[in-house]
Every structure is written in structure tokens, then in C-alpha cells.
Amino acid sequence: MNAPANPRAHLVERAAEMMGGLAGGLATPAVPLPAAGTTSRPDRPAQAAPASTRAVPVIPRATLVEAGLIHSPDGPLRSRPWEEMTIVQHQVLRTIRDAAPGTGPRARVVLVTSAMPNEGKTFTSLNLAASIAISGARQVVLVDADGRLGGISHALGVAGALGLRALAHDTGSRAAAMPLPTAIEKLQVLPYGACPDGQPDLPSGATMAAAVLRLAAALPDTILVLDSPPCLSTSEPSALAAVSGQVVLVVSAQRTQRNEVEAALDMLDACPVLQLLLNRVQLTANDTFGAHGNYGAPYAT
Amino acid sequence: MQLGGVVQRYVSAGWGQRWKALLVTWLVCIFGWMGVQLIPSQYESSARIYADPDAILATLLRGIAVESSPAGQVEVLQRTLLSRPNLEKVITRTDLDQRVSDAAERDLLITRLTREIRITPQTRGLFTIDYRDVSPRVARDVVQTMLTLFMEAAVSTDRQQMASARTFVAQQITSYEVQLRQAERRRAEFQAQYIDLLPSVALGGASRLEAARARLQQVQGELQDARMRRDLTQQQIDAMPTQAEGGGGGSGDPRVAEAERNLRDLRTRFTDQHPEVTAAQRVVAQLRSSGGGGGAPRAPTGTRTTRSSPELEQLRVRLVDVLAQISSLERQDRDGRAEITRLDAVARSEPEIQAQFMNLDRDYTVLRRNYEELLTRRESIQIAGAARTNSDRVKLEVIDPPTMPTSAVAPNRPLLSAGVLIAGIGAGLMVAILLVRLDGAFYSVHDLRGLGLPVLGGVSAPKAPRRLAPVFGFAGAFTLLFAGFGAVLAGVPGMLFRMIA
Numbered sequence: 001m002n003a004p005a006n007p008r009a010h011l012v013e014r015a016a017e018m019m020g021g022l023a024g025g026l027a028t029p030a031v032p033l034p035a036a037g038t039t040s041r042p043d044r045p046a047q048a049a050p051a052s053t054r055a056v057p058v059i060p061r062a063t064l065v066e067a068g069l070i071h072s073p074d075g076p077l078r079s080r081p082w083e084e085m086t087i088v089q090h091q092v093l094r095t096i097r098d099a100a101p102g103t104g105p106r107a108r109v110v111l112v113t114s115a116m117p118n119e120g121k122t123f124t125s126l127n128l129a130a131s132i133a134i135s136g137a138r139q140v141v142l143v144d145a146d147g148r149l150g151g152i153s154h155a156l157g158v159a160g161a162l163g164l165r166a167l168a169h170d171t172g173s174r175a176a177a178m179p180l181p182t183a184i185e186k187l188q189v190l191p192y193g194a195c196p197d198g199q200p201d202l203p204s205g206a207t208m209a210a211a212v213l214r215l216a217a218a219l220p221d222t223i224l225v226l227d228s229p230p231c232l233s234t235s236e237p238s239a240l241a242a243v244s245g246q247v248v249l250v251v252s253a254q255r256t257q258r259n260e261v262e263a264a265l266d267m268l269d270a271c272p273v274l275q276l277l278l279n280r281v282q283l284t285a286n287d288t289f290g291a292h293g294n295y296g297a298p299y300a301t
Numbered sequence: 302m303q304l305g306g307v308v309q310r311y312v313s314a315g316w317g318q319r320w321k322a323l324l325v326t327w328l329v330c331i332f333g334w335m336g337v338q339l340i341p342s343q344y345e346s347s348a349r350i351y352a353d354p355d356a357i358l359a360t361l362l363r364g365i366a367v368e369s370s371p372a373g374q375v376e377v378l379q380r381t382l383l384s385r386p387n388l389e390k391v392i393t394r395t396d397l398d399q400r401v402s403d404a405a406e407r408d409l410l411i412t413r414l415t416r417e418i419r420i421t422p423q424t425r426g427l428f429t430i431d432y433r434d435v436s437p438r439v440a441r442d443v444v445q446t447m448l449t450l451f452m453e454a455a456v457s458t459d460r461q462q463m464a465s466a467r468t469f470v471a472q473q474i475t476s477y478e479v480q481l482r483q484a485e486r487r488r489a490e491f492q493a494q495y496i497d498l499l500p501s502v503a504l505g506g507a508s509r510l511e512a513a514r515a516r517l518q519q520v521q522g523e524l525q526d527a528r529m530r531r532d533l534t535q536q537q538i539d540a541m542p543t544q545a546e547g548g549g550g551g552s553g554d555p556r557v558a559e560a561e562r563n564l565r566d567l568r569t570r571f572t573d574q575h576p577e578v579t580a581a582q583r584v585v586a587q588l589r590s591s592g593g594g595g596g597a598p599r600a601p602t603g604t605r606t607t608r609s610s611p612e613l614e615q616l617r618v619r620l621v622d623v624l625a626q627i628s629s630l631e632r633q634d635r636d637g638r639a640e641i642t643r644l645d646a647v648a649r650s651e652p653e654i655q656a657q658f659m660n661l662d663r664d665y666t667v668l669r670r671n672y673e674e675l676l677t678r679r680e681s682i683q684i685a686g687a688a689r690t691n692s693d694r695v696k697l698e699v700i701d702p703p704t705m706p707t708s709a710v711a712p713n714r715p716l717l718s719a720g721v722l723i724a725g726i727g728a729g730l731m732v733a734i735l736l737v738r739l740d741g742a743f744y745s746v747h748d749l750r751g752l753g754l755p756v757l758g759g760v761s762a763p764k765a766p767r768r769l770a771p772v773f774g775f776a777g778a779f780t781l782l783f784a785g786f787g788a789v790l791a792g793v794p795g796m797l798f799r800m801i802a
Contacts, residue, residue: 070763081761088757124760248757251743254317258741261752276749278759283313283744 059156061183067155068123069130082131088248088277089131093138095246095273096223103245105216111244111271113228113237115264119252120279122152125227128248132223133187139222140187141179143215145208145236146229147192156182156189163193168203168211175211175218190215205239213243231264242270249274253281310744314737319775321736323782326729330782333721338794340717342709344437346444348430349423349701350451387450388414395442418447427700437706444703463682470679477672484665491661495654497644510644517637524630531623538616555611557588718789722782 065072071082092110099107112125129142143164144153153159158180167175167190179188203211216224226244231237241247247268251261261276268274315322381387388411392398397414401407419431430447434440492499497509564581571578648654743749746759788794 081763084758084760088760091755091757120760127760251749253759253762254314254742254744256742258743258752260741261743265752265754273755275755275757276752277757278743278746278749280762281745281759282762283309 059158059180059182059189063156064126064130064182064184067152068126070127071130071134082127085127085131086135089128089135091275092128092246092248093132095275099245105213105220106243107245108222109212109216109224109226109244109246111226111228111237111240111247111268112250113240113247113264113268114230114250114252115232115256115260116252117230117233119230119250119256121230121250122146122155122227124248124250124277124279125225126152129223129225130184130187132225133184136186138186139219141190141215141219141222141224142187143190143212143224143226144192145212145226145240148229151192152189152227153191153193156191158189158191160194161191163191164208164211164215165193165195165203167193167215168207171210171214175215178215179219205236208236209239209243212240216243231267232260238267238270241268244271246273246275247271248277250277250279253278253283255280306745306747311734311737314740314742314744315733318733318736322729322733323775323778325732326725326782327778329725329728330721330785333725334718334785334789334794337712337714337717337721337789338798340712340714341435343433343435343711344440344706344708345431345433345710346437346440346703346706347432347701348444348448348699348703350428350430350448351426351698351700382420382447382451383415383418385411390450391443391446394446396436396439397443414443418443420447420451430703433710441703441705448699448703463685467679467682470675470682474672474675474679477668477675481665481668481672484661484668488658488661488665491658495651495658498648498651498654499658510641510648513637513640513644517634517641520630520633520637524627524634527623527627527630531620531627534616534620534623538613538620557585560585560588715790718786722786725782 061069061072070079070085096107096110110128112121112128114121125142129140132138133140142152144151145164147153147165153161153163161180162173162178167173167178179190181188212224212226216222226240228234228237228240231249249261249264249268265274391414392401392407392410397410401410417432419429421429421431423429428451430444430451432440432443432447434443499508560581564578564585567575567578567581573579573582746756749756749759
């Protein structure tokens with residue numbers, strides 16, 4: 001599965017960069033993708049049609065940066081938040097690697113959530129997924145389990161595409177084909193998705209959890225980073241926690257109260273590995289990472 | 302976490318609470334300054350008076366009665382002056398009357414006055430009377446009234462003391478009189494009882510026994526003398542006969558010789574025809590003629606008469622005298638001895654008499670001396686009383702009359718305002734610290750680790766550009782606080798109050 005997905009994303013990314021560079025708009029022509037799709041996967045014509053209807057969803061890097069990605073090639077090679085995020089990524093990967101053998105696909109599911117809204121879940125999940133993808137360790141799918149207006153799907157301009165919701169309702173859909181490629185090679189995005197006709201607006205937590213599990217099973221060796229709604233506002237995180245290998249609870253520094261964090265942790269009890277991440281750290285003590293100035297990037301030659 | 306980290310955390314978190322803290326500071330300051338302005342001003346009036354602390358009793362009864370100290374007098378004065386009737390007088394005489402409506406308030410006012418009217422001795426005899434009130438006029442009036450009352454009280458107590466001194470002395474005199482009479486009577490009775498043993502003035506201070514002894518001694522001496530004289534006379538008489546026979550023929554009748562000597566004297570002064578001379582001649586003739594006749598009666602004793610000369614006769618007479626004297630002295634001696642024996646017996650039977658009498662006498666003497674002293678004192682009181690009525694003005698003098706105070710003495714508004722400012726800032730700081738302490742937010746990864754779960758790390762917030770607007774805003778609001786303080790010091794609120802009123 002991995003092999004065919006890779007060249008496609010590569011092609012798409014390159015095409016998107018070309019288009020973006022030339023036209024400066026998102027209006028990417030539908031022609032190259034079916035061509036590419038048909039050339040790379042001539043054995044699956046039935047699937048080519050839905051893929052082509054997804055309107056060439058190669059998400060350009062500029063959009064990712066606009067959505068909150070802190071690493072860009074024209075920026076500094078080392079920035080403090082990015083270094084910090086890299087450290088977080090290392091630990092997440094270590095947890096996945098050290099997972100018990102019988103855990104199955106669930107071990108590759110990373111649930112990013114928080115107690116309150118607006119603590120930086122989307123920022124964390126996007127950057128965490130990008131960090132893993134850029135480091136090249138694994139294939140990453142960033143799953144939008146939130147679907148809120150202004151969430152990651154909206155920010156990346158893919159709100160209208162089929163996504164997690166469709167996957168939850170239509171158990172027969174092909175999960176592996178749903179994630180959209182981005183400008184970053186190993187990073188794909190699964191939007192929340194538009195509401196399919198005749199279905200209730202909100203899928204239940206259980207169905208969503210089942211969809212995630214299905215996705216994880218369909219994409220082996222791929223890490224799913226779930227961007228979920230806040231714990232103390234919605235019920236999804238507690239359902240999703242049950243199918244997650246680890247939870248990263250984002251805590252906004254100087255804002256979220258201890259009791260709120262504790263309450264959120266209670267909600268996430270179903271996941272065996274609960275981890276905390278302090279976001280928006282303003283205070284720099286000499287015992288914190290990155291307190292000793294910008295180390296500087298290696299010279300590029 | 303290190304101390305620096307803690308401080309950093311507090312500063313950073315406190316900075317987040319700065320507006321709340323500043324709000325609290327402003328509120329505390331505004332209400333505090335209003336409160337300070339609303340504290341009524343206190344005006345103090347004071348008067349200084351000089352009062353002679355030598356009260357009358359002290360001068361008069363010095364040595365007899367216990368002397369009262371000036372401090373004690375001040376206390377007495379203070380107590381009497383701040384008594385309830387006096388304070389009632391003060392209330393009715395000043396405007397304080399209008400402030401009370403019922404008895405309870407009046408009671409409260411009186412207790413307040415007792416506490417707040419201060420009478421303090423400065424030096425000897427110099428007192429100040431102070432009173433503070435919200436109204437300068439009332440303060441002055443109260444002090445003035447107190448002054449008047451003080452004068453009245455001082456004069457009246459002086460007079461009372463004079464009268465009491467007089468009655469005291471009179472009582473003492475009467476009692477001493479009675480005691481003196483009794484002592485006198487006891488002494489007299491005792492004296493009469495033991496008259497023999499007690500020294501008497503008649504005997505020159507010696508007792509009768511001593512006198513008797515002395516007399517006996519004298520009598521015995523005299524007796525001895527008389528006996529010696531008798532022996533001497535007897536010896537002379539015994540030696541006489543031989544000498545008398547030799548010298549007896551030449552002389553003749555002594556009477557004739559006498560008469561002749563008399564005649565010779567007369568003749569030197571008068572002629573022979575003088576009647577006295579003739580009379581003397583006649584006597585001489587008569588005596589010469591009677592010389593034979595005169596010798597006739599002596600004829601029977603002729604042998605002896607021829608030996609008895611006038612000297613012998615004289616000696617014999619003297620011997621008889623001495624013998625009579627001896628017998629008299631011997632009788633006296635006997636009497637004296639008997640007397641002494643008797644007195645000795647009496648004295649031996651009553652050995653304490655002398656001591657008892659001494660006691661009685663001493664008592665009497667002391668009583669009499671005191672009595673006499675009291676009599677002189679009574680006189681001096683009368684003189685002093687006469688002088689006192691004229692010297693009252695000297696004893697009490699107002700040095701500083703009470704003035705109408707123009708500026709308030711309390712409260713110290715600048716100090717209180719500064720205190721309010723400090724309290725306000727302190728309250729703000731406290732609020733900030735309290736909010737930081739109550740804040741359960743996480744400031745560092747270290748805080749987060751306190752939850753006991755693995756912490757993946759922290760992601761720094763993107764460096765926000767250093768914006769000076771909030772700093773300047775806060776600094777401005779804080780400086781405004783000091784500006785407000787300056788306005789309070791400058792008296793702006795007072796002016797506002799006056800404008801409103």
C-alpha cells in the first residue's frame with residue numbers, strides 16, 4: 001500500500017508546487033491527477049473516479065503554514081518551537097515503538113486533545129504530524145476528528161472533501177484511499193468531511209472510533225494523529241481514547257487550571273498512555289529546554 | 302524549582318493580574334482617602350494656671366498632721382474637678398448641651414469628658430488643662446469652664462480646709478484640756494498621798510526624808526559644837542578662881558564704875574550744871590553711898606563673893622546657856638531620828654512611788670506643753686484666716702487663658718493618606734499574590750510534572766513582539782495613583798467637599 005501512495009503524493013506535490021508557483025491560486029486542473037492516477041494505478045479504475053472528484057487535493061505548503069505549521073524551508077532551519085516539537089515527536093514515536101506486541105493497529109493512533117477549547121490541539125496535531133513526516137520516520141495521516149468551523153479541515157481548505165464522517169457512516173468505503181496528500185511527502189490529511197445525505201449530522205463517538213480503527217487497520221505502518229475536540233466540551237475524546245495507543249493532552253500554559261486538566265484526564269481514562277504537553281510556554285527558566293539561546297543552524301552547502 | 306524561578310513565576314503571573322491588583326489599589330485608596338477626609342477635625346484648646354500647692358492644712362499642721370504632697374493635691378483637685386456635678390455644669394455652660402438628647406447620651410458624654418479633659422501638672426504649682434473637640438469653640442468653652450470651676454474649687458477647698466483646721470484645733474484643745482485636768486488631778490492626789498516621800502518645792506526640790514536627814518545631821522553637828530563649848534566653858538570656870546582672887550580687889554563695884562564712866566562722858570559734852578550731869582553725879586553718889594549698903598546683902602556669902610568676879614559670872618551664865626542649848630539639841634536629835642526612822646519605813650514599804658510620780662509628772666508636762674502649743678496655733682490660724690481672704694489672688698493665677706484654636710491638631714491627614722496609599726499598594730500586591738496562589742495554571746513543564754503523568758515537553762509560544770503599550774498603560778495608571786495622593790495632600794478633596802457643601 002505504501003509504495004503506490006508515495007509516488008502519487010510526490011507527483012501531486014510537485015504539480016501543486018508548479019501550479020501554485022505559476023498561477024498563485026488553488027485552482028489546480030483535474031487533468032494531471034487522473035493521468036497520474038491512471039498511470040500509477042491502472043489496476044484500480046473504479047477507484048480512480050472518486051479520487052479524481054476530490055479535486056486534486058494536494059495541499060500546498062503555504063496553506064499548511066497558514067494553518068499553523070511552524071516549519072518552512074524558507075524560514076530558519078532551527079527554530080525553538082520546532083526543536084521542541086521534534087522532541088515531542090521523538091517521545092511519541094518511542095511510545096509507539098515500545099507498545100505491547102498485542103496492541104495491534106491501535107498503537108499507531110495518537111489522540112491529541114485538550115481540556116478546554118482553544119488550547120492548541122490543531123496546532124499541536126498539525127505540527128506533530130508534520131514533524132514525524134518530515135523526519136521521515138513514518139507515514140502520517142492527520143485525522144480531523146473535530147470538524148468544527150475553523151478547524152484543520154477548514155484551515156486547509158478541504159472541508160468539503162469526504163472524510164472521517166463518511167468513513168464512520170459508510171462502513172463499506174475504502175478507508176485507505178481517503179486521506180488527501182499534502183506538500184509534505186509523508187503527510188496526509190483526512191478531513192472531517194462533508195455530511196453525507198440522509199445521515200444524522202453527528203456520528204456517535206463509537207462509530208467514529210470504529211472508523212479510526214478501520215483506518216488504522218487499512219493503513220498499516222501509518223501513524224494516525226487525531227485532532228479531536230476538547231475533552232470537557234464534547235464526548236468524542238473519551239470514545240476516541242478507547243481506541244488510541246496514546247493520548248497527548250495539550251495544556252495551555254498560564255491558562256488552563258489544574259482541576260480542568262485533572263477532569264480531562266478522568267475523561268481519557270480509557271487510554272493506557274496519557275501524556276501531557278505544555279503549549280504556549282512563556283516563562284523561560286534555566287531548567288527548561290531551549291532556554292540557552294538559539295544554537296544556530298548547521299551551515300548549508 | 303529555584304528561587305529565581307519562583308520569583309519569575311510570581312512576577313509573570315502577577316503581571317497577568319496587574320489590572321485587578323491596580324483596581325483594588327485604586328479602590329482602597331479612594332475609599333481610604335474619603336474616609337480620611339471624613340474623619341472630623343479635632344481642635345485643642347489649653348490653658349495654663351498657677352496654683353500655690355502649699356495648702357493651708359500643710360502650713361498649719363506641719364509637725365502634727367501628716368503633710369499632704371502637691372501631687373496628692375493635684376489628684377484631689379482632678380478628682381473633684383472631674384466629678385459628675387462639675388461635668389454636668391460644664392455641659393450646661395457650653396454648647397455640648399445641644400449634642401445630647403437623652404440621659405444615656407449624657408452619660409456617655411460625661412464619661413468621655415472625664416477621659417478627655419486632661420489636667421496635667423507641669424512643674425510645681427503649674428497646671429495645664431487641655432481639651433480636644435471637633436468644634437474649636439466648644440473646646441475653648443470647655444477649658445474656660447473648667448478653669449472657672451478650678452478657681453472656684455480651689456478657693457472653696459481652701460476655705461473648707463481653713464474651717465476644718467480651725468475645728469480640728471478646737472477639738473484638740475478641748476480634748477487636751479480634759480486630759481490635762483485629769484493628769485493634774487492624778488498628780489495632785491498622788492502627791493497628797495505620798496507627800497512625805499516626794500520632793501517638794503518648799504524644800505528646794507528635796508524629799509522630806511532627805512530634808513529630815515539633812516536637818517538631823519545639822520542638829521547633830523550643832524549638838525557636838527554645843528558640847529564642845531560646854532566643855533571649854535567648864536574648863537575656863539575651873540581655871541578661874543586663882544585668877545579671880547588676884548584681880549578682884551582693884552576694881553570695886555562695876556555699877557559705880559559704870560556710872561562714873563557715864564559721868565565722864567557727859568562732862569566732856571556738857572557743863573556741870575547740865576541736868577543730865579547732875580543726875581549722873583547723883584547716881585554716882587548714891588551708888589558710892591550704897592556701896593556699904595550694897596555690901597550688906599552679900600555679907601553672908603562674903604567668902605565666895607570675895608572670889609566671884611564678873612568674868613566668872615559671865616562664864617557661868619554662858620555655861621548655863623550652853624547646857625540649855627545642848628538639852629534642846631538633844632531633844633531635836635531624838636525627834637529627827639524618830640522622824641527618819643518613820644520616813645524610812647514608809648519609803649521602804651512603797652519603793653515604786655518615785656517612779657510612779659515621775660511618770661505622772663512627765664505625762665502632765667507633755668500634755669501641758671502640747672496644750673500650750675495648740676493654744677498658740679489657734680491664734681495663728683485666726684491670723685492666717687484673716688490674711689487668707691486677702692491673699693487668695695496670689696494663690697491662683699491664670700497664666701495662659703484658653704484660646705480659640707484655629708488649626709486642627711488631629712487627625713494627621715497627610716500621614717493617614719500616605720498610610721492609605723501604602724495600604725492600597727499593599728492590598729494590590731496581596732491581591733496579585735493571592736490570585737497567583739489561587740491560580741492553578743501551569744507556568745512551566747515543572748509545574749505540569751506535578752500531575753504525575755509523563756510530560757512530553759513544552760512548546761514555546763512564538764515570541765510576541767515586545768509591546769510597550771500595556772507597560773505604559775499600567776505605569777500611567779500607577780502614576781495616576783501618586784498623582785491622586787498628591788492631590789489629596791494638596792487638599793483638593795477638601796475643596797471639593799466645600800464646593801459641594
